[in-house]
Amino acid sequence: MSQQTLRYDVVVVGGGSAGVAAAVGAAKLGARTLIVERNPYFGGAATHASVLTICGLFAQREPLEPVVGGVGRRLLEKLDEIGKYYGPIRNPGSGNVIVPLDAEGTKFALDQLILEAGVEARLHTTVIGCDVERERIRAIHCFHHGGVFSIEATSFVDASGEADLAFMSGNGVRYGDEEGRVQAGTLVMQFGGVSPEVQLHRHQFTAAVWQAKRQGDTVLTKDRGMVVRLPGSQHVLALFADEAVNGLDSASLTQAEMSARRQAWAYLEAFRQHVPGFKDAYLVATGPSIGVRETRHVDGEYRLTGEEVLNAAKFEDAIARGGWPVEIHQPGEPPRYQHIRDRAYYEIPLRSLKARDRANLWCAGRVIDCDPTAFASARVMGTALATGHAAGVAAALQASYGEAPAAATVRAELQRQGAMI
């Protein structure tokens, strides 16, 4: 077992959208920053669960209105530099604007962002515990195949998606909503063998599921899901295979992965038989992991509410903007949307990123303090890039001054780094 102890100004746990943005934001302030990620690549749900459409970078209203700058914008520039930026696409029906991603391009672009900013990185490394002294996290404990080692830092960012660090440090966390219910998990499917000329019509997929069920299928869940043609590969991305899953419990995850894979093969068969142009379709990939939308939320200094999100609330200590509607997924049901007033954007206060019980812990991405309705909007990757950026800047300022920074100071630095606030 190795016994090294490393020391940084800022340590970020989790290398998804939020974690990468946090690490880059902190390093841009000159903080010695380390990002720790258990997967072999950055990107979180984007690269590890094939969530290959960024939502929340733009408000819904016309004309096109970006609501995320800073590291989020830099990611798009990076994708463009490597020929993997396919621009925003507006759904004419809903007004929703997405940016499609290429998985390999995204992994590579995120590597470049990390290296460019001078962030140190540990992939293949899982955070398994921490030490707390006088309400502050002193060090985290990490596992790699060489054994367990510790990393000390002045400030920490929990961008783990599951609030692992907040939980391990004893900060208050809660699972799902007030009754412990969470949004559905979904195993994303990618299909090849569908000619680029084939137009995708949602109702044809719904009809195919109904037809398969009439013929006796008992495996399929959803009959209405998202179907998108990926611009680069021309693969068809389809989100149908829902599971009620507890993302904190490996027994539940195992059951869900196997059940969802069974669904994926059944969807393939249903689409091959009943969707025009899908006769020669094949599964390019699933996941690799089932996508887990929701587990724990961190108790912060302020809980953003659904009412504030839907009313496009503004805050004096705003550090990010959210432009995606409330989007709720229950297993097997079509998503339910609620729109932000005037299809504008709401703001997220710094207080929702500050952990309530640990003086040097900030949270970012889908774990920030939100009620269930606010979470259903703020969880998307565009907004996670923005809250991550802010958490990283706040953590770096804290490391530099020794105490939690004033919101005005965080806002000024975010503006200097090109964030939209």
Ligand SMILES: Cc1cc2nc3c(=O)[nH]c(=O)nc-3n(C[C@H](O)[C@H](O)[C@H](O)COP(=O)(O)OP(=O)(O)OC[C@H]3O[C@@H](n4cnc5c(N)ncnc54)[C@H](O)[C@@H]3O)c2cc1C
């Ligand atoms: C099926 C599905 C479809 C979705 N569709 C969309 C969509 O179309 N567009 C959109 O924008 N959003 C979508 N979302 C939501 C979005 O993907 C997530 O909310 C978003 O990825 C949150 O970003 P994050 O960085 O907070 O967390 P994540 O992307 O989950 O990243 C967290 C990272 O932390 C790492 N980690 C966790 N614990 C540890 C640990 N202990 N040690 C080390 N590393 C750790 C994980 O490996 C992971 O890489 C979808 C989600 C799901 C599940």
